[in-house]
Structure formats: structure tokens, C-alpha cells
Amino acid sequence: MSYIKQYHIDNGFRFVVLDSKFDKYICQCIDYKKGCPWRLRASYSKRSSKWEIRKIDGSHTCLSTMQLADHVNLDSNQIGYIFMNSVKENPSIPIKTLIAEIKKSFRIFDFIWQSLEW
Numbered sequence: 385m386s387y388i389k390q391y392h393i394d395n396g397f398r399f400v401v402l403d404s405k406f407d408k409y410i411c412q413c414i415d416y417k418k419g420c421p422w423r424l425r426a427s428y429s430k431r432s433s434k435w436e437i438r439k440i441d442g443s444h445t446c447l448s449t450m451q452l453a454d455h456v457n458l459d460s461n462q463i464g465y466i467f468m469n470s471v472k473e474n475p476s477i478p479i480k481t482l483i484a485e486i487k488k489s490f491r492i493f494d495f496i497w498q499s500l501e502w
Contacts (some may be wrong), residue, residue, distance in 0.1 A: 385409060388411065390462070393462070395444075397413065398413070398414040399422070405426060408427070414446075420442075421442025422441065422442050422443060423439075424437060424439070424441075425437070425471045454482075458472070460488070466489070
């Protein structure tokens with residue numbers, strides 16, 4: 385799921401989750417009803433013990449002018465996933481340094497940062 389979020393964040397696309405269960409994940413472009421055909425279905429495979437993309441309908445045909453810091457799919461879970469390796473490599477990394485890396489990576493300004501609850 386994190387790879388799907390990261391792809392959309394990196395490319396400026398947005399999606400909404402239609403169904404998310406322990407074995408099924410369905411999402412579509414936020415502009416699906418406006419004509420963008422992108423839709424994805426994934427399911428959890430007991431055999432491989434991994435999530436597998438089963439079907440992708442279309443490609444994104446929408447355009448986004450969304451700023452990275454305002455991206456609808458950028459949440460605290462995704463930020464944690466992205467910076468998890470930094471913490472694993474250096475568990476004693478100062479919190480201030482980690483916050484500075486996050487702000488720099490996502491161009492988050494102080495007034496936005498202060499509104500987030502950590």
C-alpha cells in the first residue's frame with residue numbers, strides 16, 4: 385500500500401480508497417467520476433504471504449497542481465514508512481534532525497508542521 389501511495393505522491397496524482405479489508409484493497413483516482421479511468425485492485429495472497437496487484441484499469445489522464453506538502457495521500461504512516469530506514473540505520477538520530485529531514489523532503493513549512501499532531 386505504501387508503494388501505491390508513494391507513486392501517487394511522487395507523480396502528483398491522488399486516489400481514494402474504496403475498500404480496504406484484511407485481504408482486499410481497491411482504490412481509484414480522485415477524479416474517476418470526472419473521467420480519469422485509473423483504478424486498482426489488490427489482494428493478499430495466502431500462498432505468497434504478500435499483497436499482489438490483481439488489476440489496474442487505465443492510466444491517469446488527470447493533471448494535478450497539488451503541492452507535495454498538501455498531498456491527500458501523504459499521511460503520518462507514509463512519512464514514517466519513508467524515514468523508517470533512517471531510524472534503523474541510526475537509532476540515536478536526534479529528533480530535531482529527523483524533523484528537519486522530513487521538512488526538507490516534503491517542503492513542509494513551519495506553520496503547516498505546527499498544525500500536525502505528533
